[in-house]
């Protein structure tokens with residue numbers, strides 16, 4: 001049974017102005033999130049990601065369809081039961097949402113106070129949580145004395161206080177610089193690995209997805225337009241939106257003026273060679289071309305690491321024909337594709 005099953009979900013808001021159209025924020029979305037997944041949902045602003053989060057944690061009801069957590073349809077639950085389900089879902093936010101007037105220890109303790117945990121037990125749990133996120137020495141500090149990355153780690157400690165099975169991260173690294181983004185993503189990966197928490201990561205940054213999500217769904221105008229294991233979606237994007245996101249992280253072929261500049265520098269026809277980790281590597285591709293006597297220059301590209309797996313995208317200029325390139329690469333391994341770059 002999936003940990004979270006989203007089936008045929010629609011969410012429509014009433015028209016924003018008199019005589020306007022209703023807003024279809026989420027349309028016909030179905031997703032299965034397994035226990036232990038780090039499931040990424042990526043899309044541009046307005047795609048419906050935050051709405052989906054509010055539906056998953058039961059903050060808003062679906063218009064139609066169902067959301068099941070551990071096989072239980074949350075829409076059918078009475079308020080008291082729904083509150084229990086919500087307690088099993090931790091949440092972190094782009095702006096951290098810490099209480100400024102409370103020190104770090106009391107921020108992390110807050111949900112435990114609300115849940116009525118006795119003081120001593122609470123203190124022990126908070127100490128354990130701060131230790132886990134590496135901020136034991138900041139217990140008495142106030143949020144404004146901490147860096148953004150540290151504040152988000154406090155947010156994570158607070159979200160984990162009630163030992164949730166699910167953590168929803170809504171643009172959790174969008175307000176952070178690259179270095180602190182790393183620190184927060186590393187911590188989320190540990191939360192998943194060491195505590196077995198299922199994580200749903202909402203983002204508009206492909207880099208976040210390739211770093212920690214094992215599966216991804218791409219949303220556009222309320223709909224999921226592509227989904228699957230991150231590596232598969234990444235190495236073989238089908239929709240324009242997916243291709244655009246992939247292009248933000250791989251060293252894909254430049255277009256327009258950059259491409260024209262490369263053509264001016266290099267003779268011959270341009271081919272893009274892509275390969276997955278099923279046997280091929282940059283060295284094997286180059287060796288095969290050289291062995292076959294293909295006269296080539298690498299003009300662009302490189303190899304990317306997606307969750308520890310290799311994906312290569314190389315553009316070469318060749319003096320010779322396409323048949324020679326293809327036959328040279330025929331024996332290199334499965335998953336090698338050769339495409340001529342359109343003029």
Ligand SMILES: Nc1ncnc2c1ncn2[C@@H]1O[C@H](COP(=O)(O)OP(=O)(O)OP(=O)(O)O)[C@@H](O)[C@H]1O
Nearest residue numbers: 013023024025043044045046047048049050051052
């Ligand atoms: N409470 C609401 N009432 C009316 N319309 C809403 C409401 N919440 C969201 N919408 C609309 O639903 C659509 C999806 O919004 P949503 O915030 O879910 O997208 P998003 O992908 O999270 O984008 P962002 O990252 O900008 O928040 C948008 O057109 C938005 O204007």
